[in-house]
Amino acid sequence: MGHEASCWGLGAGYWALGARIVTLIAAMTVAGHALAPGTGAQQQPTRIVSLVPSATEMLFAMGAGPRVAAVSSYDRFPPEVEPLPRVGALVDPDVERILSLRPDLVIAYASQTDLLAQLRRAGIPVYSYRHGSLADIASGMRGLGTRIGVPAEAERAAAALERGLAEVRASVAGRPRPRTLLVIGREPQSLRALSVSGGFGFLHDLLDLAGGDNVFGDVKRESMMVATETILAKQPDVILELHYSDSASRETEARERDVWALLPGVPAVRNGRVRLLYGGELVVPGPRVVLTARAFARALR
Amino acid sequence: MTDVRRRLTAAILAFGSLAFVSVLAAPLIGTTPISLRRVFDGSIPFADNVDAQIFFIARLPRALAGAAVGATLAAAGVVFQALLRNPLATPFTLGVSAGAALGAMLAITLRLHLSLWGVSAVTAASFIGSLGAVAIVYAMARARHRGFSTNILLLAGVTLNAFFSALILFVQYLADSAEALRTMRWLMGDLDIAGYGPLLAALPLCAVAFVAFAWLPRPLNLLSLDTDAAASRGVDVLRVQRVAFFSASMATGAAVSLGGPIGFIGIIVPHLVRLIVGADHRVVLPASALFGAAFLVAADVVARTAMAPVELPVGIITALVGGPFFLWLLVRQR
Numbered sequence: 001m002g003h004e005a006s007c008w009g010l011g012a013g014y015w016a017l018g019a020r021i022v023t024l025i026a027a028m029t030v031a032g033h034a035l036a037p038g039t040g041a042q043q044q045p046t047r048i049v050s051l052v053p054s055a056t057e058m059l060f061a062m063g064a065g066p067r068v069a070a071v072s073s074y075d076r077f078p079p080e081v082e083p084l085p086r087v088g089a090l091v092d093p094d095v096e097r098i099l100s101l102r103p104d105l106v107i108a109y110a111s112q113t114d115l116l117a118q119l120r121r122a123g124i125p126v127y128s129y130r131h132g133s134l135a136d137i138a139s140g141m142r143g144l145g146t147r148i149g150v151p152a153e154a155e156r157a158a159a160a161l162e163r164g165l166a167e168v169r170a171s172v173a174g175r176p177r178p179r180t181l182l183v184i185g186r187e188p189q190s191l192r193a194l195s196v197s198g199g200f201g202f203l204h205d206l207l208d209l210a211g212g213d214n215v216f217g218d219v220k221r222e223s224m225m226v227a228t229e230t231i232l233a234k235q236p237d238v239i240l241e242l243h244y245s246d247s248a249s250r251e252t253e254a255r256e257r258d259v260w261a262l263l264p265g266v267p268a269v270r271n272g273r274v275r276l277l278y279g280g281e282l283v284v285p286g287p288r289v290v291l292t293a294r295a296f297a298r299a300l301r
Numbered sequence: 302m303t304d305v306r307r308r309l310t311a312a313i314l315a316f317g318s319l320a321f322v323s324v325l326a327a328p329l330i331g332t333t334p335i336s337l338r339r340v341f342d343g344s345i346p347f348a349d350n351v352d353a354q355i356f357f358i359a360r361l362p363r364a365l366a367g368a369a370v371g372a373t374l375a376a377a378g379v380v381f382q383a384l385l386r387n388p389l390a391t392p393f394t395l396g397v398s399a400g401a402a403l404g405a406m407l408a409i410t411l412r413l414h415l416s417l418w419g420v421s422a423v424t425a426a427s428f429i430g431s432l433g434a435v436a437i438v439y440a441m442a443r444a445r446h447r448g449f450s451t452n453i454l455l456l457a458g459v460t461l462n463a464f465f466s467a468l469i470l471f472v473q474y475l476a477d478s479a480e481a482l483r484t485m486r487w488l489m490g491d492l493d494i495a496g497y498g499p500l501l502a503a504l505p506l507c508a509v510a511f512v513a514f515a516w517l518p519r520p521l522n523l524l525s526l527d528t529d530a531a532a533s534r535g536v537d538v539l540r541v542q543r544v545a546f547f548s549a550s551m552a553t554g555a556a557v558s559l560g561g562p563i564g565f566i567g568i569i570v571p572h573l574v575r576l577i578v579g580a581d582h583r584v585v586l587p588a589s590a591l592f593g594a595a596f597l598v599a600a601d602v603v604a605r606t607a608m609a610p611v612e613l614p615v616g617i618i619t620a621l622v623g624g625p626f627f628l629w630l631l632v633r634q635r
Contacts, residue, residue: 074477091474185479188414190421191495193486216610224611225486228495229359232351233333244479245412252414262496265347265354283479 044149045105045125049087049098051115052129054286055107056081058141061161061287062153070101076280077288099124105148134205137285138162157287164290165209168297172211178300180212181236181268184223189255191228191262198224202285203242210296212238232263239268240275240299242282253278275299305583312578316591323598324368328360330602332609358496366492366500367601367615368594370560371570373507373552375593376514378567379586380549383521384542385451389631391567392553395458395546396434398562399465401554404430405561406469406484410476420502423487424558431554434461439546449542489614490563492601499559506555511590513548518582521545525582563616565623566593572630 047069050056056071060078070085073092085101088094093115098106099122106119110128119126127147132140138158145154182203185195197203198221199214207214215234216224239260248256253276260269268274277295281288329337335352339345347353377392385394392398404426413422441457442450473484494500520541523531532538553567570593571585578584597615600622604615 090478185483187409187421187423187483188412189416190423190499192421192423192491192493193483194493195482195486219610221611225614226610227359227363227493227605227612229331229333229355229493229605230610230612232355232359235351244477248414255414255416263354263358265349265351265358270348 045103047101047103048105048107048148049101049103050075050107051087051089051093051112052107052109053077054137054284055127055129055140055144057284057286057288058144058154058157059148061157062141062145062150063157064145064148064150064153067148069103070098077284095119107144133200134165134202134209134285134289137202137287137289141287161287161290165293168290168293169209172297172300175211175301177211177213178237178273179215179235180207180238180240180300181215181231181234182207182212183239183241186241189259191259194226194228194231195223196226198222202289203282206289206293206296207240210293210300212240212296212300228263231266235266236268237271238273238275238300239266240277240296243276243278244280244283245278246280247278248276305581308578308581309584309587312574312584312588313591316574316588316595320368320372320591320594320598323595324364327364327367327598327602328356330606331355331360332606359493362494362497362500363492363601363605364598365497366494366559367598369500369504369507370492370556370563371566371593371595371597372590373510373556373593374563374566375570375574375596376511376586376590377549377553377556378593379571379582379589380514380517380521380545381567382571383525383582384545384549385455386525387455388572389568390455391565392549392556393462393562393564393567395438395454395550396461396465397431397550397553398557399462399469400434400437401427401431401557402488402562403465403469403472404428404433405487405558406472406476409484409487410472410480412480420499420558424499424502428554428558431550431557434465435547435550435554437461442546449539449546451542454546486614487561488616490561490616490619492560492597492615493605493612494559503555503559507552510548510552510555513544514552514586514590517541517545517548518586521582521586561616563597563619565619565627566597568630569619569623569626570596572626 046067048059048067049070050059050068051072053072053075056068056075057077059065059068060080065080068084070087071081072089073086074089075081087097090109090112093112095115095118103124105125105127107127108115108129110130116126116128138161141158141161142154145151182197183194184197184203187193196216197214198219199217200220201222204214204217215236257274257276260274263269277299281291333355335355339350339352340356374392381390381392381394382388405423408423408426415422438454438457438461442454473481476484520531520536523534523536524538524541528538571589574585574589574592578588600618601615604613604618607613
């Protein structure tokens, strides 16, 4: 019986892991974030630990960068975070490390309930995150600024963000809105495991703002896997494909673009309107969404 | 003898037409209505003929891949059950799929932007991974035994499965979220191969395995009862075991690298077929291959239509059908 049972061990492990990852992804990726105030002491924090890359960027944008004491293992921007200590991320926060840094504010995802409870027990003020849309980024900045005692600077940064987005929106006003497929992931060198943006989330909102009509805008999901058949049926005019590395060699980029030649009948492919965008900012729903909006608008032109 | 031939003919006719009909019907079914007349209308240029594109680029390769993977996994299941003399053995019992999965996970997390012989790095790496697992298990089975110990084979396979899944978890844990999602998606099985390249790469390997399978049924009949009895009847036991092990493993590796580790096909199909045609491998093996093809093609139709436009992983469908069936089989066996 030993072998019979264990030959399924692998399968069971996969499913359990799968379920866990689904929860995690649902909790963290491609969503805008809105900040929700946590509990704790309300004096001005000076040693902030941020487990949320977009919150880190917001802190720097509102001039509170020098107060950031540590960041998550995914933080890469702004360059000032480079020398800062790393305290894990969504899945693997290093509680010991966080405690040893003696922070007076920890910013964590709302879904990190165990971590938040541990920190509260240790008497450390926490600020927890929740998801939202593109519009929630600016309001999240204002909330965070109020919490750390710099409401005026936060207002300035949030207003700049809103102004930047409004400029992009104005620049595409009156232009034709191409039907656009927004690809957020696939297997390199093939069209397998195609993951696309549905009609929710900050990426969908950015596409809409930059003048593209999401071909999957009617699907009330942030991201989903679709079959090639669906793409053939949707006939997008433009394919926007996001790559989260900062850059790629011209050769790699060309090779990845050429993969779409498998679907020669799609208007975007036929008319050479498959656009690959590279950049770490594409996944971070923070102040740099203005850059993403501009890049989207350029790619749709 | 004539009785076997009659049953074989009947089984091939019945299961063959089932497989044939499912492969023919599957490209006609989908979320986008297409007209068959338009698909084959030569007067419309292919680039403008969306119906033809959906038929030839999206659906037909999928149906053919489903048939190839289903037939291969079902036939490999029959061979492994006989080789290991264990009715609950599957094509994945000896670690082939775990090796393939580890290869695929590494290719995904290392972001290999390569393509080899028209297949992506993920597909190639998963096939290489499956070969690695086969080599390790075979070396183990030969190491302390002059013959070919099926017990050691089983234990080595099970241990390798556990060890590889630990490595897979480790690789996934280090991957970032987008990659982790893709690795998870790979593990659920996917037949949307978008074009014929991956299929053409896998088919020669499957074909070689099926040539070996054609030779196997008679010795497997004897072997599945008792190796000593088989030897006394003139069967070269070691040779049969070796051919069975390598052909079934290679076929499984090719199928998994094409469609991912789609579960339960290799166990449900052989058992269902045995319930219908009896235990003679001369009938069970070809009938399972044909029924496996029909079953997976049908499951994939459900996978791509049930929640459209969201694509369901086909492995979820086969597991939803296969899990309860497997439990029923366990209860019934006692």
